[in-house]
Every structure is written in C-alpha cells, then in structure tokens.
Amino acid sequence: MNQTEKSIFRSIDWVIILLYVILVVWGWFSVCGASYDFSDPNIFGWESNSGKQLVWGGTSFILATFLMLIEKRFYEAGSYFIYVAVIILLLATIFIAPDTKGSHSWLPIGPVKLQPAEFAKFATALALGKFMSEYSFSLRNTRDFLTVVGLIVLPMALIIGQRETGSALVFFAFFLMLYREGMTGALLFTGFITVVYFVVGIRYGDVLMSYLPVSVGEFTVLLLAMMCTIGLVWVYCRDIAIVKIMAAVGFGTTAFMLLFSFFVIPFNFCPVMLVVNILFVIYMMFQAFYHKLFTYVLVSLFCVFSSGFYYICDTLFDHLKPHQRIRIEVLLGIEDDPRGAGYNVNQAKIAIGSGGFAGKGFLNGTQTKLKYVPEQHTDFIFCTVGEEEGFIGSVGVLITYLFFIWRLIFLSERQPDTLGRVYGYSVVSIFIFHLFINVGMVLGLTPVIGIPLPFFSYGGSNVWGFTILLFIFLRMDAERGLKQEKY
Numbered sequence: 001m002n003q004t005e006k007s008i009f010r011s012i013d014w015v016i017i018l019l020y021v022i023l024v025v026w027g028w029f030s031v032c033g034a035s036y037d038f039s040d041p042n043i044f045g046w047e048s049n050s051g052k053q054l055v056w057g058g059t060s061f062i063l064a065t066f067l068m069l070i071e072k073r074f075y076e077a078g079s080y081f082i083y084v085a086v087i088i089l090l091l092a093t094i095f096i097a098p099d100t101k102g103s104h105s106w107l108p109i110g111p112v113k114l115q116p117a118e119f120a121k122f123a124t125a126l127a128l129g130k131f132m133s134e135y136s137f138s139l140r141n142t143r144d145f146l147t148v149v150g151l152i153v154l155p156m157a158l159i160i161g162q163r164e165t166g167s168a169l170v171f172f173a174f175f176l177m178l179y180r181e182g183m184t185g186a187l188l189f190t191g192f193i194t195v196v197y198f199v200v201g202i203r204y205g206d207v208l209m210s211y212l213p214v215s216v217g218e219f220t221v222l223l224l225a226m227m228c229t230i231g232l233v234w235v236y237c238r239d240i241a242i243v244k245i246m247a248a249v250g251f252g253t254t255a256f257m258l259l260f261s262f263f264v265i266p267f268n269f270c271p272v273m274l275v276v277n278i279l280f281v282i283y284m285m286f287q288a289f290y291h292k293l294f295t296y297v298l299v300s301l302f303c304v305f306s307s308g309f310y311y312i313c314d315t316l317f318d319h320l321k322p323h324q325r326i327r328i329e330v331l332l333g334i335e336d337d338p339r340g341a342g343y344n345v346n347q348a349k350i351a352i353g354s355g356g357f358a359g360k361g362f363l364n365g366t367q368t369k370l371k372y373v374p375e376q377h378t379d380f381i382f383c384t385v386g387e388e389e390g391f392i393g394s395v396g397v398l399i400t401y402l403f404f405i406w407r408l409i410f411l412s413e414r415q416p417d418t419l420g421r422v423y424g425y426s427v428v429s430i431f432i433f434h435l436f437i438n439v440g441m442v443l444g445l446t447p448v449i450g451i452p453l454p455f456f457s458y459g460g461s462n463v464w465g466f467t468i469l470l471f472i473f474l475r476m477d478a479e480r481g482l483k484q485e486k487y
Contacts, residue, residue, distance in 0.1 A: 118465030359390030
C-alpha cells in the first residue's frame with residue numbers, strides 16, 4: 001500500500017460506511033422475512049429472493065471497494081461520457097426491454113435483470129456536478145439554469161417513456177440540491193403550492209360550502225392564490241404600501257362577497273375573486289413599468305398561473321392513466337377501494353399495526369408469510385419491518401436513515417469544491433426523496449408510485465445503484481482529506 005492509498009484509507013468516513021453496512025444487512029434480513037417460504041426454507045439458494053439479495057449485497061461490498069480505488073479526477077473527466085452512455089442506454093431500453101407488468105424498464109442479462117433508471121441517478125449527479133463547477137457557471141444565468149434543467153429532465157423523459165413514472169419522479173429531488181446552490185426558493189414554493197392547488201382542487205372541487213352555491217375547492221385555491229401573491233410581493237418586492245393596497249382590496253372584497261352571499265343573496269362569488277386576481281396582475285404589471293422592477297412581472301406570472309391552475313386540474317387529472325387516477329382518489333378519500341387500488345396500502349397498514357410495540361419476531365409475521373401484502377419484498381418492504389420488528393424496529397430504521405442523511409449533509413458541506421458539494425447534495429436529495437415517498441406510501445400518506453426503499457427493497461439494481469451513488473461521493477470526500485495533507 002503506497003502513501004496515497006494510506007492517506008485515502010485514513011480519510012474515508014467510516015461512520016457512513018458503518019451505517020451503509022448496517023442498512024444493507026438489515027435490508028437482507030427484511031427481504032428474507034418478507035419472502036421466506038416454510039415449504040422451501042433454503043434462504044441462501046439462488047432460487048430464493050433472499051439468496052439473490054445476499055449475492056447482490058455481497059457483490060455491492062466488492063463494488064464499493066472498487067469504486068473507492070478510482071480517483072476523483074476520473075469521475076470528473078468522464079462525467080459527461082457516463083451521462084451520455086446512460087442516456088443512450090435509457091433510450092435503447094424503451095425499445096429492447098420486454099414488457100414487465102406494463103413497463104419496459106428492465107434489461108435481462110443472463111439470469112438477472114437490471115434497471116438502467118437506477119444508474120441514471122449517479123450519472124445525472126456527476127453531469128450536474130461537472131457542469132455547475134465550471135468557472136463561469138451561475139444559476140442566475142438563464143442559459144445555465146435551462147441547461148441544468150435539461151440535464152435533469154432528459155433522463156426523466158426517457159424513463160417516463162419506459163412507463164416508469166415513479167422512477168422518473170425521483171429526479172425532482174435534484175431541485176433540492178439546486179436550492180442549496182442558490183436557486184431562488186420561489187421555484188420550490190411554486191412547486192409545493194402547485195401540489196396543494198391540485199390536491200385541494202381535486203378533493204374539494206365538487207364540495208359546496210354550507211348554505212352557499214360556492215365550491216370549497218375553487219374558493220380555497222383562489223384565496224390561496226391571492227394570499228401567496230400578496231406574500232411574494234411583500235418578500236421579494238419590499239413595498240409595504242403596495243402590499244397594504246392589495247391586501248385591503250383582495251381580502252376586503254372577499255370578505256364582503258362572503259358576508260353578502262351568506263346573509264343577503266346566496267350566489268357563487270368565485271368569479272369576483274378571479275377578477276380581483278386579474279386586477280392584481282394588471283396592477284403589478286403597471287408597478288413593474290413604473291419602478292422598472294422585473295420582480296413584479298414574475299409575481300404577476302405566478303398570480304396568473306395560480307388563478308388559472310384550478311380550472312385545468314380536472315383536465316390534467318383526466319389525462320392520467322386509470323390506475324393512477326384511482327390511486328390518487330383513494331389517497332385523498334374521494335373513493336374507497338379496499339379490494340382494488342387501496343388494497344396494498346390497507347394490507348400494509350394491517351401488517352404494520354399487527355406488529356405492535358416489539359413486533360412478532362423474525363420470520364413470524366402472519367401478514368407477510370401468508371402473502372397478504374403485494375410487493376412486500378420490494379416497494380412495501382417497510383411493512384415487513386413493522387410486522388416483525390414492531391414500533392421499535394420501525395423507529396430504529398427511520399433513525400438510522402435520518403442519521404445516515406445527516407452525516408451525508410455534513411460531508412457535503414465540508415467539500416472544498418463545487419463538484420463535490422453538488423454531487424454530495426444530489427446524493428442527499430435522492431435519499432431523502434426515496435425515504436419520504438416509500439415510507440409515506442406504505443403508511444398511506446403519499447400515492448403508490450413504486451419507489452424502492454434504499455438498501456432494503458429487493459433487487460440488484462436497487463442495491464448496486466445506491467452503492468455506486470454513495471461510494472463515488474465517499475471517494476470524493478476521501479480525497480478532500482488527501483488535499484489537506486498535501487498542504
């Protein structure tokens with residue numbers, strides 16, 4: 001072992017590696033518990049899911065060691081090549097992959113299948129890190145920002161072409177990294193409020209206020225649009241006088257219409273609220289020309305989008321696939337389908353609840369052993385943890401993940417260059433997204449969209465993909481320590 005290798009060995013963050021080993025091993029026991037068959041108790045054979053996962057886990061350790069031997073400069077120099085190669089692979093997968101449960105995302109390679117979408121995450125993170133580390137790069141530059149968005153959206157579009165919407169949605173996690181790198185919070189806020197508009201519009205669009213012919217969904221969305229527009233003017237334009245005028249007109253008109261409709265003549269006053277928002281747009285455009293402040297134009301566009309989004313919610317919803325619509329309707333409580341779209345979630349809740357405080361014990365879960373929970377070894381692996389290990393085990397898994405993510409944030413913050421920091425926060429964002437969505441859909445808090453739990457869900461692409469994503473970053477971080485020693 002030469003001096004450089006010794007320095008890298010000393011600089012490795014062994015805390016993260018310990019947590020990684022714990023998660024992989026814990027994940028194997030969970031897969032074993034979810035797929036164990038008492039009629040065929042061989043858990044180490046290739047014929048069983050646990051046997052295959054043992055191979056994937058073991059080879060992931062070898063893969064991790066190999067990745068730690070590759071110098072950072074090779075990742076940096078080959079980032080675009082890796083990205084292009086993965087894009088070509090994603091494109092080819094659409095046409096050559098066989099149909100697997102309605103999607104064309106799995107490539108058969110001998111006795112195993114690989115999902116290229118899992119490897120597109122680290123390739124995209126590398127390409128973003130390389131591009132954003134260029135000397136002249138700035139997120140405030142429109143061309144640079146659109147290029148970054150293009151790097152993210154391109155693999156998303158190809159994965160959607162494979163009919164893997166869930167895997168494509170993961171790429172939205174990169175916008176969390178962009179926020180850390182200086183992207184305005186208004187874009188994240190717009191994305192969040194769009195989801196709120198959609199949920200409120202779909203869930204309460206046909207619900208009327210008590211004694212009034214007014215849609216609760218329409219009233220709420222238009223009121224939120226009004227409030228958010230005023231708030232953005234306050235935060236970004238810093239003109240309290242204009243904020244007071246808009247608040248007086250907007251809230252005053254809404255309150256008057258509400259009271260008039262309730263006590264005098266019941267009528268649908270939502271069109272009046274829409275007109276008020278249109279007047280806001282006209283007023284802000286005037287302020288933009290008067291003060292020569294482009295921010296007013298951007299807030300005006302937000303107001304137009306917010307005011308009009310409710311009226312296209314139904315159209316957007318109707319364009320979803322039938323199984324996607326019913327999943328959202330079940331999640332929002334519009335439909336009750338315990339034997340159809342809601343079956344997976346209901347059975348997962350039963351399995352987790354039956355585990356109680358301490359769980360039923362390893363291989364003693366009844367719901368999982370009797371195969372009541374579909375996909376219990378993949379997307380719904382967390383219900384096996386809840387049933388066999390109970391509340392204690394479930395909390396233990398979540399705490400381990402949270403400590404793992406916190407440690408990754410710490411490592412990302414100490415990177416000496418943009419490439420390492422951008423890649424590190426990309427890793428953090430992807431893990432956060434997977435953890436939140438997977439556990440959320442098992443508990444019925446998010447739609448069922450097929451997002452695996454890192455290192456726990458069965459599958460070689462899952463374990464290998466996250467291993468590559470993680471250990472490229474650990475090598476980057478280890479070289480940070482090497483640079484410090486040189487100086």
